[in-house]
Amino acid sequence: MLILLVEDDSAQLEPLQTALSKVGHIVDAVQDGETASWLIKEREYDLLILDWMLPKVSGIELCRHYRNLNLAAPVLMITAKDTTADKVTGLDAGADDYIVKPVDVLELLARVRALGRRSPLWQGExxxxxxxxxxxxxxxxxxxxxxxxxxxxxxxxxxxxxxxxxxxxxxxxxxxxxxxxxxxxxxxxxxxxxxxxxxxxxxxxxxxxxxxxxxxxxxxxxxx
Amino acid sequence: MFERSRRRLAYWFALSMGSILILFAFTVYHRQVKDQMREFDARIYDQAKRIAASTTYQKQGESWLIDTENVSLRDRNALESKIIYIRWYDFQQRLLQFTGYSPHQRSQVTPGWQTQKYDFHLKGQPLSKHLRRLTLPLKDDGSPVGYLQIAVSLGPLQTSLARSRLFLSLGIPIALTFTGVVGWILGHFAMQPAKRSYEQLQRFTADASHELRAPIAAILSNAQVGLLASEDDDQERDQRLSNIVIQSKSMSSLVANLLFLARHEGQLNPQDVANIDLVELLSSIAEGYIDSAIDKDLRFEVDLPASPVEVHSDRDLLQRAIGNLLDNAFKYTPNGGKITMRLEPKPRQVLIKIMDTGIGIPEVDLPHIFDRFYRVDKARTRETGGVGLGLAIARQIIKAHDGKITVVSEAEKGTTVQICLPLQPQ
Structure with missing residues (x-):
């Protein structure tokens, strides 16, 4: 899958990118929302993994923007915000799934697989x-x-x-x-x-x- | 949540103020009724006296002859126009004379005041009115002669009271609405402090969880990616391990800072407090920053007095506070800028000023910059800036020294932080 991974902290971005690449995904890893909002128009992603708190454009705004473009790929939010209200905000903005930091890599990979199965292009394992x-x-x-x-x-x-x-x-x-x-x-x-x-x-x-x-x-x- | 509290506050305010208002209105109305009634009665009584005085009696055997020739109703005033009837009875309560409305039945004559309802026909329409009747015993030299009965319509009094009732029935709801609105507005002001501290707490929790989770997240994912690496990929594993070391160190320094804040809340430890020379302390701190000044091409000016300035303080803590301020100045001043550190002794206090020509702090953020974990950069980028504890620590240290720390800043122009420490009386 072609995945857009947006996370501003490079210490957290790099291992996730490595893990996703290792299982065969192609990962575009960027550290700010502005670059990401330009990229979603340039490339057709199969999945977006967004951190909530990003410089310039937040993950939530990015998600709304993406949905406003009528793009349908699943969006997975990753954030340290763990209150129910935050989760509701995240899901209402158009996210399909929500993971609270610290992210368990195995869980992330499983959720990515699960979201991939929901894709209309899914053809099985x-x-x-x-x-x-x-x-x-x-x-x-x-x-x-x-x-x-x-x-x-x-x-x-x-x-x-x-x-x-x-x-x-x-x-x-x-x-x-x-x-x-x-x-x-x-x-x-x-x-x-x-x-x-x-x-x-x-x-x-x-x-x-x-x-x-x-x-x-x-x-x-x-x-x- | 605050909206609900505000609504309840407004509601209770309106309710309590409203009850007081209604109680007050009823008391006033009740008094008004009594006063007007008394006044009305007094006028009827005067009138009755006048009529009684102008009536002449003549004894004829057992009975009295009553002459009403001299009774005059000509000086008509408002009251007289409302007189329904005047009747004279002898002491056996037999009607002798009357003017006005004729009695259609024999009525009981009891001396004193009565309020009655009477029905009459006006142009064929049945009407009913309230009237106030006074029955006055007539006496001649102390022996009973008969009774004078005067009945007056209560119409004018009722009209005036009806007007009062209308005023109250319109006025009270308006006043209640007004109280509600005032309560709503007051509620807004009453909620402000609670709302502010709630927001501050919310921000603190959110920021703290972000800062604490970031290194843990990085450690966890590095460890897991390391475990996923194939057994012979030593390079990958080494890379992961060294990442974990870096992240653990940053986590450890964060925890150390938090513990520091918790431990040094309040008083200084008396064992660590001594008389120290600020001139010497500041110049030794400044030395540590010369390299970074050269690296960033910054002009770093240190302006210290020639003679020592002694303060009673904890040297390590003060060094840490000033270090935090200088760290910020160096971090947020672009290359080519200027940083000045100045020590100004005053008669009772000493000022330490750290001025930079950096990016400054926006005005909206100024009230919060000393809050724990507060950062102007809401996205909390790790590449620029720390976790947001530096100024909180600096302020706590200065406060423990009974000092004051203030910040003046202008966005894009620069920031001046001033520490004011009290001098020991010599």
């Missing part, structure tokens, strides 16, 4: 293309009895390709979908990543599934 199966929780790829463990980046590329089967995806599209906002991947990063994924696919005997369309990009399809 597995995505399938012909006899190729991608396990979203364990980051593994299966074909028949064979089973391989993917790295986070390989998994993210595989997920992106499998969610857009038979489509030609350009290098730019892949770059934008897989890398966090503001990070600058090396010029050949996509090529290297595709090569690495092909090697992994080879072990499953599916190397030729990932096809290079010259001058355009890449495409995942079942040869049969």
């Amino acid at each position: 597995m995505i399938e293309l012909a006899d190729l199966r991608l396990d979203l929780t364990h980051l593994t790829l299966e074909r028949g009895v064979d089973n391989i463990q993917l790295s986070v980046k390989e998994f993210q590329l595989m997920e992106y390709l499998m969610r857009h089967p038979r489509q030609v995806l350009s290098r730019d599209q892949i770059e934008q979908a897989l890398w966090s906002w503001g990070s600058e991947p090396e010029s050949n990063a996509v090529t290297t990543l595709v090569r690495r994924l092909r090697q992994r696919l080879e072990t499953l005997g599916a190397k030729d599934w990932l096809e290079t369309v010259y001058g355009m990009g890449y495409r995942l399809h079942s040869p049969n």
Whole structure:
């Protein structure tokens, strides 16, 4: 999932970002509401995780703003404010869930999974293309009895390709979908990543599934 | 919550004031009725006396002849126009004479006052009126002659009382409404202090929970991410552990500050109090800030008198208070600015001034800056500024020294903090 994580305290932001990335999410981590309110218009997020108290634009305002744009991705509020009145305010502003600090990382990941299941794009814990199966929780790829463990980046590329089967995806599209906002991947990063994924696919005997369309990009399809 | 208290206050105020008002109004009305009645009666009595005096009697055997020739009703006044009838009876209560309304039945003659209702027909319409009747025994040299009966309509009196009742029935609700409104307004003022301290408490709890939870949150998530890391990823684990160390230290300093505030509330510890030279103390504190002044390209001026200035105080605490103020000055003064620390001895007190050309404090925040955990930056960004205890600690220390700390600030211009410490009488 593409997640926007907004938290002004970098000491709290960084571990959450790491934890979310480790389970395969692409995380745009920003520290102020202003940047965040610009980003929600630029990128299509699957989930927003917002801290309440932020400099310039608060998490609540951000949430209202997001809902006013008629965007429907779930919003998870994280805050130190724990009174019932605060929770009501948070949920009324359009948040779907509410976690009080200190955030238990395992709980956060579980809630993110739960919110993901509610998404209209939810296809289950597995995505399938012909006899190729991608396990979203364990980051593994299966074909028949064979089973391989993917790295986070390989998994993210595989997920992106499998969610857009038979489509030609350009290098730019892949770059934008897989890398966090503001990070600058090396010029050949996509090529290297595709090569690495092909090697992994080879072990499953599916190397030729990932096809290079010259001058355009890449495409995942079942040869049969 | 405050709205409800305010409503209740207004309600009780209106109710109590209203009851007093209604009681007062009824008393006044009651007195008015009695006074007017007495006055009315007095006038009837005068009239009756006059009539009695102008009536002449002649004894004829056992009975008396009553002559009403001389009775004159010509000097008509308001009362006379309302006379319904005048009747003369002999002492056996037989009607002898009458003017005005004719009796249609034989009525009982009892001396004294009566209030009666009588019915009559006016142009075929049945009407009823109240009348006041006085029956006066007539005497001649002490022997009873007969009775004079005079009846007057109570109409004018009733009209006047009706007017009073109308005035009261309109006036009381208006006054009650007015009391309610006044109570509502007073309630607002009465609620203000409670509301202020409630808001302050609310702010304190919210801020404290934010400050206490932030390091815990960071420690917890770092620890959990460390545990999630694969076994051979030593670098990741080391990174997490060192983050936890940093966060634990900041947590520990926060707790230390809170404990400090709790422990040093009130009096100084007499063992730690001694005569210290402020000039020496301030110059040693200033030395510690020279490096940061150079780093931030700040002009740091220290203006101290040549001779020592001795005060009776706890050196460590005073150093901490002044250190907190200087920390703030350095933190909130942009590069290229100027910070001045000045010591001004006065006859009975000594002033320590710390002036900066920093970002200043907005006027709305000035009354609160000494509150624990209060920060001008509502988002409480960790990158700029601390947890909001520095000034609270400084003030508590200065207060314990019987001193005063004041802040004058202008946004974008700078801030001046002044500490005023009393000098020991020599």
